Amino acid sequence: MNDRIAQAQVEGDATRIAPAGRLDTFSVPAFEAALNENLDAGRSRLIVDLADVTYVSSSGLRALLSARRRARAAGGDVVLCGMAPRVREIFEMVGFVSLFSIVPSVQDGVNLLRADAPTRT
């Protein structure tokens, strides 16, 4: 059950989205809505903090994949952090570990997105 989805602007134009509990087919629509809300508003540098997530179903994987496609098309990215070993195993089973940038902490995500950002004048 997804009790809450914390969201906050972290640094620069990166946004942290932190779902909690189980990302199953029941809770994924709210998570997907949070992702899309940010993407619709032009915020395409997203850090999905999975530290409080205990399970991700195939519907959660699909939501992340589709958000990442949208983010990349808009010049941003979706970076994942805080993944517990159990959750990482799910990503490994379907090869998502080589598809997504996965970093230990939110700060690592910020740094990665900053490094990828186009130089501004």
Added chain:
Amino acid sequence: MATERTLIVPGRFESLAAISDFITQAARDAGFGDDDVFHIQMAVDEACSNVVEHAYGSDRRGDINLRCRIDNGGDLQVEIRDRGRPFDPDQVPLPLIEPDSADLDAMRVGGLGLFFMRKLMDEVTFEFDAESGNCLIMVKRRPK
């Protein structure tokens, strides 16, 4: 002696958490280790999600009947029944997964649920009967 337990819940996504608790407890009580318990839970979650999404869909209502049976050898058999539309696994596209690919566009993720079920369980069998509806049986063997 073989043991058995059952759970009947409405075929809705809201039921998934209760299903997860039920199957986790059953697998744990059967003596499976943490990894297997998690895998069994995941396979059952994907199976029941499919029932709600595809067998019942937006226009049908019905229950999901789960029956867990531990046989004398310690193997766990999970039977999942519904009265929704017939499910034919052959109609589900295989996901295109390339573990080493970093190509976002090359990934096709339809059928991921079925992929997980087959990967995580030792046996996955689907049957449909006009009288009794869909019946999915999944078996997890006790590691020898």
